[in-house]
Amino acid sequence: MSVTILFLGPLADLAGEKEREVDAPLDWAGLIDAVGAEVAEQLELERVNVACKGRVLADKRALMAEDGDEVALLPPVSGG
Amino acid sequence: MGEALAAFNAAHGEAGGVVSFLGKVRPDGNVRALELTHYEPLTLPGMEDLAKTAASRFGLDGALVWHRIGVMMPGEAIVLVATAARHRRDAFEAADYLMDHLKSAAWLWKRERRDDGWHWIEPRGQDHEDLARWQ
Numbered sequence: 384m385s386v387t388i389l390f391l392g393p394l395a396d397l398a399g400e401k402e403r404e405v406d407a408p409l410d411w412a413g414l415i416d417a418v419g420a421e422v423a424e425q426l427e428l429e430r431v432n433v434a435c436k437g438r439v440l441a442d443k444r445a446l447m448a449e450d451g452d453e454v455a456l457l458p459p460v461s462g463g
Numbered sequence: 464m465g466e467a468l469a470a471f472n473a474a475h476g477e478a479g480g481v482v483s484f485l486g487k488v489r490p491d492g493n494v495r496a497l498e499l500t501h502y503e504p505l506t507l508p509g510m511e512d513l514a515k516t517a518a519s520r521f522g523l524d525g526a527l528v529w530h531r532i533g534v535m536m537p538g539e540a541i542v543l544v545a546t547a548a549r550h551r552r553d554a555f556e557a558a559d560y561l562m563d564h565l566k567s568a569a570w571l572w573k574r575e576r577r578d579d580g581w582h583w584i585e586p587r588g589q590d591h592e593d594l595a596r597w598q
Contacts, residue, residue, distance in 0.1 A: 389502070391500070391502055391572060392500060392572030392574075392583060393572070393574075393583040396583075434502070434504070434505060437504030437505065439505065453504075455502055455504075455505070457502070457505075457570065458572070459585055459586060460567065460568065460569060460570055460571055460572060460586070461566070461567065461571065461572060461573040461583075461584045461585055461586050461590075462499065462530060462542070462565045462566055462567070462569045462571030462573060463486050463530075463541065463542050463562060463565045463566035463571075463573075
Protein backbone atom coordinates (compact mmCIF):
# COMPACT_ATOMS: atom_id res chain seq x y z
CA MET A 384 0.00 0.00 0.00
CA SER A 385 2.31 2.74 -1.18
CA VAL A 386 2.69 5.78 -3.39
CA THR A 387 5.96 6.62 -5.15
CA ILE A 388 7.03 10.27 -5.05
CA LEU A 389 9.47 11.28 -7.81
CA PHE A 390 11.70 14.32 -7.36
CA LEU A 391 12.54 15.79 -10.78
CA GLY A 392 15.46 18.08 -11.64
CA PRO A 393 16.80 20.21 -8.79
CA LEU A 394 14.19 18.85 -6.36
CA ALA A 395 16.16 15.57 -6.25
CA ASP A 396 19.12 17.49 -4.81
CA LEU A 397 16.91 19.08 -2.16
CA ALA A 398 15.30 15.75 -1.29
CA GLY A 399 18.62 13.88 -1.27
CA GLU A 400 17.11 11.12 -3.43
CA LYS A 401 15.28 10.68 -6.73
CA GLU A 402 12.26 8.88 -5.35
CA ARG A 403 10.61 7.94 -2.11
CA GLU A 404 7.92 5.40 -1.18
CA VAL A 405 5.27 6.59 1.22
CA ASP A 406 2.06 5.09 2.57
CA ALA A 407 -1.10 5.31 0.45
CA PRO A 408 -3.36 7.17 0.18
CA LEU A 409 -1.56 10.50 -0.18
CA ASP A 410 -3.20 13.91 -0.28
CA TRP A 411 -1.65 17.40 -0.44
CA ALA A 412 -1.14 17.65 3.34
CA GLY A 413 0.44 14.21 3.38
CA LEU A 414 2.72 15.14 0.49
CA ILE A 415 3.90 18.30 2.24
CA ASP A 416 4.64 16.25 5.35
CA ALA A 417 6.45 13.53 3.40
CA VAL A 418 8.92 15.55 1.34
CA GLY A 419 10.89 17.51 3.94
CA ALA A 420 10.96 21.23 4.64
CA GLU A 421 13.08 22.32 1.66
CA VAL A 422 11.01 20.53 -0.97
CA ALA A 423 7.76 21.54 0.79
CA GLU A 424 8.80 25.18 0.50
CA GLN A 425 9.28 24.73 -3.26
CA LEU A 426 5.95 22.88 -3.61
CA GLU A 427 4.10 25.85 -2.20
CA LEU A 428 5.37 27.99 -5.11
CA GLU A 429 3.05 28.28 -8.11
CA ARG A 430 5.92 27.54 -10.52
CA VAL A 431 6.27 24.00 -9.19
CA ASN A 432 3.77 21.52 -10.68
CA VAL A 433 2.59 18.12 -9.51
CA ALA A 434 1.64 15.17 -11.71
CA CYS A 435 -0.26 12.09 -10.58
CA LYS A 436 -0.49 8.94 -12.75
CA GLY A 437 1.32 10.76 -15.58
CA ARG A 438 -1.01 13.77 -15.69
CA VAL A 439 -0.25 17.29 -14.49
CA LEU A 440 -2.79 18.36 -11.91
CA ALA A 441 -4.69 21.58 -12.67
CA ASP A 442 -4.99 22.05 -8.89
CA LYS A 443 -2.07 20.34 -7.17
CA ARG A 444 -3.65 20.92 -3.76
CA ALA A 445 -6.44 18.55 -4.81
CA LEU A 446 -3.94 15.66 -5.01
CA MET A 447 -5.41 12.29 -4.05
CA ALA A 448 -2.96 9.49 -4.85
CA GLU A 449 -3.87 5.87 -4.21
CA ASP A 450 -1.94 2.64 -3.83
CA GLY A 451 0.41 2.11 -6.75
CA ASP A 452 0.21 5.70 -8.03
CA GLU A 453 3.26 7.71 -9.01
CA VAL A 454 3.38 11.36 -7.94
CA ALA A 455 5.95 13.48 -9.80
CA LEU A 456 7.13 16.84 -8.46
CA LEU A 457 7.96 19.12 -11.40
CA PRO A 458 10.11 22.22 -10.91
CA PRO A 459 10.52 24.88 -13.64
CA VAL A 460 11.81 23.31 -16.86
CA SER A 461 14.79 24.11 -19.07
CA GLY A 462 15.50 22.30 -22.32
CA GLY A 463 17.22 22.87 -25.64
CA MET B 464 21.29 13.34 -38.17
CA GLY B 465 21.96 13.71 -41.89
CA GLU B 466 20.02 10.51 -42.43
CA ALA B 467 17.11 11.80 -40.37
CA LEU B 468 16.93 14.99 -42.42
CA ALA B 469 17.21 13.06 -45.68
CA ALA B 470 14.39 10.75 -44.60
CA PHE B 471 12.29 13.71 -43.43
CA ASN B 472 12.85 15.47 -46.75
CA ALA B 473 11.96 12.33 -48.69
CA ALA B 474 8.77 11.91 -46.66
CA HIS B 475 7.59 15.40 -47.63
CA GLY B 476 8.00 15.56 -51.37
CA GLU B 477 5.18 18.08 -51.71
CA ALA B 478 6.85 20.66 -49.46
CA GLY B 479 8.35 23.77 -51.01
CA GLY B 480 10.95 24.02 -48.29
CA VAL B 481 12.48 22.26 -45.30
CA VAL B 482 14.03 24.22 -42.43
CA SER B 483 16.19 22.54 -39.81
CA PHE B 484 17.77 23.70 -36.57
CA LEU B 485 20.44 21.80 -34.64
CA GLY B 486 21.06 22.93 -31.06
CA LYS B 487 24.45 22.09 -29.57
CA VAL B 488 26.24 22.30 -26.23
CA ARG B 489 27.96 25.68 -26.58
CA PRO B 490 31.72 25.14 -26.42
CA ASP B 491 32.65 28.14 -24.34
CA GLY B 492 33.07 29.28 -20.75
CA ASN B 493 33.95 26.62 -18.22
CA VAL B 494 31.08 24.28 -19.00
CA ARG B 495 32.50 20.74 -19.07
CA ALA B 496 29.26 18.85 -19.69
CA LEU B 497 25.51 19.21 -19.88
CA GLU B 498 22.94 16.75 -18.55
CA LEU B 499 19.31 16.65 -19.63
CA THR B 500 16.73 14.68 -17.67
CA HIS B 501 13.10 14.03 -18.52
CA TYR B 502 9.94 12.47 -17.08
CA GLU B 503 8.83 9.98 -19.67
CA PRO B 504 5.05 9.95 -19.01
CA LEU B 505 4.94 13.70 -19.70
CA THR B 506 7.93 14.57 -21.88
CA LEU B 507 7.19 12.55 -25.01
CA PRO B 508 3.40 13.17 -25.12
CA GLY B 509 4.16 16.85 -24.53
CA MET B 510 6.57 16.96 -27.47
CA GLU B 511 4.05 15.16 -29.68
CA ASP B 512 1.37 17.68 -28.76
CA LEU B 513 3.81 20.52 -29.43
CA ALA B 514 4.61 19.16 -32.90
CA LYS B 515 0.89 18.76 -33.70
CA THR B 516 0.13 22.29 -32.53
CA ALA B 517 2.96 23.70 -34.64
CA ALA B 518 1.86 21.68 -37.68
CA SER B 519 -1.67 23.03 -37.39
CA ARG B 520 -0.72 26.62 -36.56
CA PHE B 521 1.75 26.99 -39.44
CA GLY B 522 0.07 24.65 -41.93
CA LEU B 523 3.07 22.34 -42.03
CA ASP B 524 3.39 19.25 -44.16
CA GLY B 525 5.39 17.75 -41.30
CA ALA B 526 7.58 18.37 -38.27
CA LEU B 527 10.53 16.48 -36.81
CA VAL B 528 11.28 17.12 -33.13
CA TRP B 529 14.18 15.28 -31.45
CA HIS B 530 15.63 15.96 -28.03
CA ARG B 531 18.45 14.01 -26.43
CA ILE B 532 18.64 13.15 -22.75
CA GLY B 533 21.64 12.15 -20.67
CA VAL B 534 25.11 13.67 -20.48
CA MET B 535 26.48 15.63 -23.47
CA MET B 536 29.86 17.23 -24.07
CA PRO B 537 30.59 20.68 -25.57
CA GLY B 538 30.05 20.63 -29.33
CA GLU B 539 27.61 17.71 -29.17
CA ALA B 540 24.08 17.98 -30.52
CA ILE B 541 21.23 18.34 -28.00
CA VAL B 542 18.18 18.99 -30.13
CA LEU B 543 17.12 18.70 -33.77
CA VAL B 544 14.02 20.34 -35.20
CA ALA B 545 12.94 20.20 -38.84
CA THR B 546 9.82 21.58 -40.48
CA ALA B 547 8.42 21.10 -43.96
CA ALA B 548 5.95 23.54 -45.50
CA ARG B 549 4.69 24.78 -48.85
CA HIS B 550 6.35 28.15 -48.26
CA ARG B 551 9.58 28.97 -46.48
CA ARG B 552 8.21 31.58 -44.05
CA ASP B 553 5.93 29.03 -42.36
CA ALA B 554 8.79 26.54 -42.10
CA PHE B 555 11.14 29.13 -40.54
CA GLU B 556 8.52 30.38 -38.09
CA ALA B 557 7.45 26.89 -37.08
CA ALA B 558 11.06 25.87 -36.34
CA ASP B 559 11.46 29.02 -34.22
CA TYR B 560 8.17 28.26 -32.43
CA LEU B 561 9.19 24.68 -31.72
CA MET B 562 12.59 25.72 -30.32
CA ASP B 563 11.13 28.45 -28.09
CA HIS B 564 8.76 25.89 -26.59
CA LEU B 565 11.41 23.20 -26.17
CA LYS B 566 13.61 25.70 -24.32
CA SER B 567 11.13 26.66 -21.65
CA ALA B 568 7.86 24.74 -21.98
CA ALA B 569 8.84 21.08 -22.47
CA TRP B 570 9.25 18.64 -19.56
CA LEU B 571 13.04 18.70 -19.51
CA TRP B 572 15.55 19.72 -16.86
CA LYS B 573 19.08 20.80 -17.62
CA ARG B 574 22.18 21.09 -15.50
CA GLU B 575 25.76 21.87 -16.42
CA ARG B 576 29.01 20.75 -14.89
CA ARG B 577 31.54 23.47 -14.27
CA ASP B 578 34.87 23.27 -12.47
CA ASP B 579 33.10 23.59 -9.12
CA GLY B 580 30.42 20.96 -9.75
CA TRP B 581 26.91 20.63 -11.18
CA HIS B 582 24.54 23.60 -11.51
CA TRP B 583 20.85 23.43 -12.47
CA ILE B 584 19.87 25.82 -15.24
CA GLU B 585 16.60 27.72 -15.00
CA PRO B 586 14.99 29.41 -18.01
CA ARG B 587 16.27 32.97 -18.44
CA GLY B 588 13.97 35.97 -18.73
CA GLN B 589 14.81 36.00 -22.42
CA ASP B 590 13.49 32.44 -22.79
CA HIS B 591 10.15 33.45 -21.27
CA GLU B 592 9.98 36.51 -23.54
CA ASP B 593 10.72 34.30 -26.55
CA LEU B 594 7.83 32.05 -25.52
CA ALA B 595 5.45 34.97 -24.90
CA ARG B 596 5.87 36.12 -28.52
CA TRP B 597 3.65 33.24 -29.64
CA GLN B 598 0.76 33.82 -27.23
